[in-house]
Amino acid sequence: MKLGVCYYPEHWPKSRWRADAEHMRKIGIEYVRVGEFSWSTIEPTPGELHWQWLDESLDILHENGLKVILGTPTATPPKWLVDRYPGMLAKDEQGRVRGFGSRRHYTFASLEYREECRRITSLMAQRYGQHPAVASWQTDNEFGCHDTILSYAEADLAAFHIWLKDKYGTIEVLNQAWGNVFWSMEYRSFDEIELPNLTVTEANPSHRVDFQRCCSDQVVAYNKLQVDILREHSAGRDLVHNYMGFFTAFDHHKVGQDLDVASWDTYPLGFLDQEVIYSEEEKHTYLRVGHPDFGAFHHDLYRGCGKGRLWIMEQQPGPVNWAPHNPTPADGAVRLWTWEAFSHGAELVSYFRWRQAPFAQEQMHAGLLRPDAEEAEAAKEAAQVAQEVVKLSAALGMDADELLSLPSAGKVALMFDYDACWSLDIQPQSRAYRYLFWCYRMYEGLRELGLSVDIIPSNAPLDTYQMLVLPAQAHISDDLLARLEAFDGVLLAGPRTGSKTSNYQIPENLAPGPLAKLMPLQVERVDALPNHTQMAVSGAWGEGLLKHWHEQIATDLPCLLKDNSGNPVLVGQGQHYYLGSCLDNGALKASLAKLAEKAGLETYYLPKGVRIRERGELIFVMNYASQTIDFAPEGAELVIGSRRLETANIAIWKKC
């Protein structure tokens, strides 16, 4: 594993640059991300390009043996550019222009802004594409941050008209697909169609889901424009973008197809505090370490978006500034998160940021260094990891590159599909239901059993897995159906699977639609529940509670769990199982354990708050609990750490 850091030479006097580089090396940093917010420094007025500062800082980094990930500066266009192209600004759902003064002030659909992106990216790529320090390029920064995927400006409407014409060909086909006859919503031409905001009540869900798809495709095209330029001028360098946590507004699999590596920005404490998925109890329990599955879930998800390659571009190094509350991490937590990432296949973990800035929006966001350039706690933990990497390599008799190529794939796959996410969340039926949250809780169940999981797109090959979970695959395409039929592991499909056609309609044979071929059953009715009503389930496979979503199923399949009226909740046999309700953690875990057993997978009994992850021959044991625990995997010997682990501590074992 390599360590990296995010660095802003433009924020500091030139006189500091060399000392910074030396200090990075001393800690064990090898990669430095540079440049992604620097447009106004590069081009303070239109066409007047100031490269010298960047030349110099890249040279200094290079001289100190550091490799650079160079960011295109397109997430922060300068004021003069915005003033020149006011139509590039996004509008929010209320129709208000989202102005200059912070960042991400553009809509992906703006052709004017894309031209400016082409210009600045070309200039940068031409100048630094072959610079010896430049090992990689990051396109833009955190696509979609601050809710910037859906925009309701003129540029977006123009893009939507083109996208719809391209998809449907004629307006009659669209009217039919959307069911516009429903409320006299029929259009006579594509140009009559408006964006689905500011309607009197909810717009047609087909209209909404198509708009989401269109906006996602704008991101893909926007990224591709930069990728093409960078490939031309800087061939061989890894192209990467930095994704975010719990963010589903564009199709990361599609964007990932055009890049070499997927990276993401991981802030375990900020997300714990901010996200409604977590209960108040979880927020309290994991205040200083983050939820035990937060990092893991995203590592596995984004490795799946990165064609197997994963980096952490921004790792939280201390308190951040943007969550409702911003506590300090437990001692050891930064090291824990770093090793957790490695255990899921990360090649690089880069901390955000080098030195805490004393000014502007993020002045309360910690860095490896404090504002006074002294080391903060995280610098020490990063240095410890760097030393442990050396120790681990030595123990395995590997060099650094061999360590990076340790296999990280799991034997269990969980299918995550952005289109399914949009489709189901647009009409959740119960406010307690969210696609992402249900996927996360299924992942949590698998991981609490000690299973190493891959999170895969719906078009991924399935042949390496012994078990496959479809949490809620709304639409089952012909292609997916064929691959599911060919799959020879154990398959579990969750509630809402197969409930929509490709046009956002209910299948003619009802849910689970085409999947009924593998699992002969029919979802007759849906009971969408508030949080205050959870129902008992029990049966051959255990007991517990169902909640949020509860399907009434007609089937002759064996029934493994029933609700308290005796209706089937979990059914199936042989390789194929269908779960018609969301279950609580206990019942879910028990059922997943049964399925894993059928799939021939070994599971663990882990103390609460403890997780393990396997990579190659290694077993990582991580303690997110508040108590000290004592745990040793069977048939393995210690490489780093000990059986006894305090909060936020880790151990690395090697299978004997």
Added chain:
Amino acid sequence: MKLGVCYYPEHWPKSRWRADAEHMRKIGIEYVRVGEFSWSTIEPTPGELHWQWLDESLDILHENGLKVILGTPTATPPKWLVDRYPGMLAKDEQGRVRGFGSRRHYTFASLEYREECRRITSLMAQRYGQHPAVASWQTDNEFGCHDTILSYAEADLAAFHIWLKDKYGTIEVLNQAWGNVFWSMEYRSFDEIELPNLTVTEANPSHRVDFQRCCSDQVVAYNKLQVDILREHSAGRDLVHNYMGFFTAFDHHKVGQDLDVASWDTYPLGFLDQEVIYSEEEKHTYLRVGHPDFGAFHHDLYRGCGKGRLWIMEQQPGPVNWAPHNPTPADGAVRLWTWEAFSHGAELVSYFRWRQAPFAQEQMHAGLLRPDAEEAEAAKEAAQVAQEVVKLSAALGMDADELLSLPSAGKVALMFDYDACWSLDIQPQSRAYRYLFWCYRMYEGLRELGLSVDIIPSNAPLDTYQMLVLPAQAHISDDLLARLEAFDGVLLAGPRTGSKTSNYQIPENLAPGPLAKLMPLQVERVDALPNHTQMAVSGAWGEGLLKHWHEQIATDLPCLLKDNSGNPVLVGQGQHYYLGSCLDNGALKASLAKLAEKAGLETYYLPKGVRIRERGELIFVMNYASQTIDFAPEGAELVIGSRRLETANIAIWKKC
């Protein structure tokens, strides 16, 4: 009782229509509502009218002996019409145009849109006014749904200026009536007046209440325009509109004056989940049956709006899609709701909708048929009701029409006044106070005593009642005062009665204003309480808690309940009683029982969750409780059902 269904032939292939009609007949359906969202099918482009599909579908229904309620399609004007008259769109309180893409995209005040309504209604009425299938017309659909009564567009301002001039004559009179001297709000002409939105702090309440009245009158005029056309071309058919639950933004009594029957759309589970009136405990207890008084309250309210005639135009048949959570009804609940409606005088109960649509906004809304055309649970319950109606007629020795004309009026009246609702809610003093909620809780108290209640407008004759409740009749007009003086039953006036003049001012003699003639007392001060402070009351008439609203009363009348400082809460003697606070259910019920006794009315002691309703000689017993109950009214014999009733079951008894 007749059964009906809402049907959308335009949503299905023509080849299905005959099978649908036959299936309806088989279940026992006699009425079919058609057409109310079909404008774009009728007139896909301006002036090009496609009647053939409607001709054919009416003919098929007619051939199968089904009667049609034909809807004017004005709730969903097509896109081309909106593009032609953009000024017809409403604006919300924030000044944003409420655009096309769902339904109800118009403001009632738009004269341009009214012309279009006149055109399409005339065309439809001319074509189908004498069609043998057409038994009735529905005007538009659910006036006000999606918060569409108050609109802040140019058309609304123009209408408001006319309305104000008409009401006040001169600007001086208006300034005086509104008390505009208060904050230098005086106007020099009507044209200076703006709509009462986007003010720095709250606008003058007189300004606000007049705007509400004006908007309500726009609805009356809008409806009347269609009524006049329909009367001309389709004389003798019942004209009806379908109102909604817990909706008070226009004066339903005024609209009802122009129609023949009142109907409403009843969704007991959706409203239970959605409405803040219900406690979390009620939402949990009645999750699958709805609150025991929801249907009843509205049946009695709308029968009062319909000059004694009541239909249910849309009855929930299974889970809906639009509430925050959408559970399935208990088995039997659809039948329970249908009989509850009949017991309150309903002539027709029509289910929404025939077949679940697999597309567009309501694809998760159940119908009598599933999307695959198989029967859903509700179809079986409707069929059962149809058979029970036959059995009941036989048992009574009546034919179907005689059954319809069984008397349904009660001996207790509760006065409900839309103007009082607006007046009091504009300045609630305590956020815990809402006029509608207080009326509902008073109604609940009466109904828990087994009383059959009429809910009447303030201009209704009073002579048939033994007891009259004015929950909070803000303004006592001269006419009402005269009728109250002449009333020879027992009168109870609740808090805030008589607290406003017709101009939204405090009466010179303070509340209860003119009513002090009947009840010599004065409201000296108001104590408006948060939920966390409820105060004990006790006295000759019982004990319990007061909450939300607490008046300090000066009077020499006998005091029947006092607060814990000894101040009078409930006072009166002989025929006239005044209640100065909102009471909890226990104290309220005890006091109402005392008053009923004085009025010579018999009351029942009913198990929790059980309700009865009398109609003619019949007594309906309905179990909304979760438990099985055992209940038999004295001196009555069973006609349908049994003493022992499970959840959601009903029994019909006949007085011996």
Added chain:
Amino acid sequence: MKLGVCYYPEHWPKSRWRADAEHMRKIGIEYVRVGEFSWSTIEPTPGELHWQWLDESLDILHENGLKVILGTPTATPPKWLVDRYPGMLAKDEQGRVRGFGSRRHYTFASLEYREECRRITSLMAQRYGQHPAVASWQTDNEFGCHDTILSYAEADLAAFHIWLKDKYGTIEVLNQAWGNVFWSMEYRSFDEIELPNLTVTEANPSHRVDFQRCCSDQVVAYNKLQVDILREHSAGRDLVHNYMGFFTAFDHHKVGQDLDVASWDTYPLGFLDQEVIYSEEEKHTYLRVGHPDFGAFHHDLYRGCGKGRLWIMEQQPGPVNWAPHNPTPADGAVRLWTWEAFSHGAELVSYFRWRQAPFAQEQMHAGLLRPDAEEAEAAKEAAQVAQEVVKLSAALGMDADELLSLPSAGKVALMFDYDACWSLDIQPQSRAYRYLFWCYRMYEGLRELGLSVDIIPSNAPLDTYQMLVLPAQAHISDDLLARLEAFDGVLLAGPRTGSKTSNYQIPENLAPGPLAKLMPLQVERVDALPNHTQMAVSGAWGEGLLKHWHEQIATDLPCLLKDNSGNPVLVGQGQHYYLGSCLDNGALKASLAKLAEKAGLETYYLPKGVRIRERGELIFVMNYASQTIDFAPEGAELVIGSRRLETANIAIWKKC
């Protein structure tokens, strides 16, 4: 102490005026505030001035020996004026114009509106500047009420450009000060700068804090414009403005510099119900008396804004109409609040309002008289106070003026700084943190110890104090540092003190910045906590909980309280102490008691809900608790009241 009342002759028939004046005198009223909302009565159409009504009413008041506080009517410009200058209207943060229809419909930055203010103020001052009844002028009314300080209209942007140019001189200096390099936010000219609203994510905090400062300065200039005119035409009269509770959006110290007296409008029940600072338990306990420190805190704060002179311009006399819930005060509470004000130095307590208006927005707001002109409860309590003032004067052997000049300053000072408030709240790090609330809770701790406190601006002389508390003085100026060094009492600095430079940056030596000179320590890291996580503290000075804000401090100073990891929380020695966390009431009070002891100040042990305040030789004992209490200060004799005090009762003691 003088009593006053707010009176609106324009609301009542002329025939009432004389009776009103006589009734006021009878109660003991000496001052009458008049005119502040009367522009449309004075000038119903442009340029047509109607003075006669005001001439007459001032004459009648004068004839009855009443003194007048005359308000400039600029808080309520008439409709014709707004129509003439639509650019004078404010825009809210969402960019919506805040229109006519209530009050305060202007932005302070509008030069057009300032011209109109100059015109009407000049006319009024010329006419009444020398009127014998006029003792004082009030400028406008409640600056900032209804969130009207920050406005985002064109006039505000123009004012901001001027303000920034004036402050920074060149754009380079601004870019540096704001750290605009951070996200390419650099500007090339002042004219490129926009207002900090409607940005994609938060604007630069330096941008935001400067905008707040600029808006505050607009208020100062707006007030000064009127002051200059009034001084010219009405020299010798007290100029005053009426501030509000819990309101910090402009710098009251700066506005106060231009006036003679500070006054404020005190609504103890409305604020208790409305403000999030109070817990649900406090809202319940103090429902009818208000929080025990609400009045006191503001009296001491505004006396500090008034250069030692304090009036109450509006005292709640009964239930109000504008809080979420509006209960009646306990019997005696109005008298309690009046004496509480006097004990803090108030010269005048004026009740709002004379007679309850039966019309317009505030028709549910009580007055001394009811709408029917009968006395409400408060009139009796005011009359009682008037008699007690006579009794107190007699007991002290003083005349009324001598009573007014009793010294009211305390020996403990708490520094309150509007600029610190804005700075810290713009980036609170934990939503549970608010500068004002923390200051209030520190004040509460001091007051529960029976200490009489001055609340002072950051430029106040310190030499009269034995103890000084800086709750969170964000920026320590050179001047303040010098005065702190010279201060020879005990100094306590709280968390976040010294954490910002004047340019809203982190100091080079980290917090507490320059204060480290007096207290050698460094804040290494901040742990900003959610409400659900409070941590134990303990040490030589007591034990309790820390919450919301928790600093990690490096220091060699003696540690008096530690957190549960042993990190220092409260450190210091000799005269200088630093507290790095917010503490709960128990721990805070214990520490403040230790500091008071070191400062040589005597403290009290008071029953819960009881407060005392000293003024001159007098000791006021006030019971806000629900129970009757028994309390006698040592070495003092009763002047008014008794040892035993029921809820809302007071006693006045005199030191022997």
